[in-house]
Amino acid sequence: MFTLLGKNGQARLGQIKTKHGIVETPCFMPVGTQAVIKSLDSEDLKNLSPEIILANTYHLYLKPGEKLVKKAGGLHKFMNWPGPILTDSGGFQVFSLGIQKKNRIAKRQPPAFKSSGNLSNQGQLCAVDEQGVDFRSYWDGGKHRFTPEKAMQIQFDLGADIIMAFDECTADTAPLNYTKQAMFRTHVWAKRSLQALKKLRNKKLKIKYPLILGIIQGGRFKNLRRQSAKFISSLDFDGIAIGGESIGYNMLRTRRIFSWISDLLPENKPRYAMGLGSSPLDVFVVVEQGVDMFDCVSPTRIARHGIFYLKSAGAKNQFRLSILNKKFKADFKPIDSKCGCLTCRNYSRAYLRHLFKAKELTALRLATIHNVHFMLELLREIREAIQKNRFKKLKSAWERPATIIPAFHKS
Numbered sequence: 001m002f003t004l005l006g007k008n009g010q011a012r013l014g015q016i017k018t019k020h021g022i023v024e025t026p027c028f029m030p031v032g033t034q035a036v037i038k039s040l041d042s043e044d045l046k047n048l049s050p051e052i053i054l055a056n057t058y059h060l061y062l063k064p065g066e067k068l069v070k071k072a073g074g075l076h077k078f079m080n081w082p083g084p085i086l087t088d089s090g091g092f093q094v095f096s097l098g099i100q101k102k103n104r105i106a107k108r109q110p111p112a113f114k115s116s117g118n119l120s121n122q123g124q125l126c127a128v129d130e131q132g133v134d135f136r137s138y139w140d141g142g143k144h145r146f147t148p149e150k151a152m153q154i155q156f157d158l159g160a161d162i163i164m165a166f167d168e169c170t171a172d173t174a175p176l177n178y179t180k181q182a183m184f185r186t187h188v189w190a191k192r193s194l195q196a197l198k199k200l201r202n203k204k205l206k207i208k209y210p211l212i213l214g215i216i217q218g219g220r221f222k223n224l225r226r227q228s229a230k231f232i233s234s235l236d237f238d239g240i241a242i243g244g245e246s247i248g249y250n251m252l253r254t255r256r257i258f259s260w261i262s263d264l265l266p267e268n269k270p271r272y273a274m275g276l277g278s279s280p281l282d283v284f285v286v287v288e289q290g291v292d293m294f295d296c297v298s299p300t301r302i303a304r305h306g307i308f309y310l311k312s313a314g315a316k317n318q319f320r321l322s323i324l325n326k327k328f329k330a331d332f333k334p335i336d337s338k339c340g341c342l343t344c345r346n347y348s349r350a351y352l353r354h355l356f357k358a359k360e361l362t363a364l365r366l367a368t369i370h371n372v373h374f375m376l377e378l379l380r381e382i383r384e385a386i387q388k389n390r391f392k393k394l395k396s397a398w399e400r401p402a403t404i405i406p407a408f409h410k411s
């Protein structure tokens, strides 16, 4: 249930109505892989007040299992988060962890799937056929199978507000023929996902619950991307996602892909760029092209390595400050004196640096709070700018390379 409230150029201001509240868009979704934003508890999360958070189907299916989450009353009750939740379909992890983790379990597990027939060329821990994907768990090597129907059932049991169709995420390097096959498979799976969810949905509810988004694939090929955009947009999805390994990781390619398909996307459905939001400038690139939602692990992941987002640090260092740098040893100012987050209101750079150096766990929480707050504030600023027809001005202000703030050197 998406309402387009206004536009400034192609940038859109909107609202998605879900069972657990209204999501103001454009929005950034912090990633709570295992039903938690790493190092934060639900009180921290409520104080930060994201529009919506994301949880991972693949991880929750493996640990603790969707049946247990269902027994607990669904994800919202299980993790004590009353706001909207989106779950991915698990497809991305099935394919990507199939490559990344194969070495980790190779020593203690039986051989991975042998290639036969029409297999994915993306990893030895998963084997795709027309019906679904066989894969081994990245952490214990156990054998599992995902199909569109299974992915719908898991997400439905988890109780998310917005769920994703099951797709095959192709690698950036995949050749044309393979990408084409995977795209057609994704299209068939999109239809099957919709049918499976139809059976699960409670028809008595006034609003459709959960909402479901279809995913456009097609890799780095213009014709395939356009073909996929047309097909997915023609189905009865509540929103359209743009997937693929490039999105958010290769911004030149991301920009190009969006320019190919943006004229084909329906105006009345939310658009989701999957895995984007590593740098504030990336956000401006896709919001400018009419994207309404995105998620990225970067803000929370880099926080755990002592990297804090900082607006005044300029484009040159990607708006980042590394607290481990010696120059902050006796710097008693906050990370950002203009930031209203709990960390900046209460703690100095010197103290935060000390916590990281001493490997104190609180360091992770305080850094995560700041970075999530930074991204959420950025999106609030963007929504306000769209509303006041000054999105372009705001974008230029952020793009202007800023000099390192003098405070860095004074103390």
Ligand SMILES: [Zn+2]
Pocket (backbone or CB within 6 Å): 335, 336, 339, 340, 341, 342, 343, 344, 345, 369, 370, 373
């Ligand atoms: Zn802060």
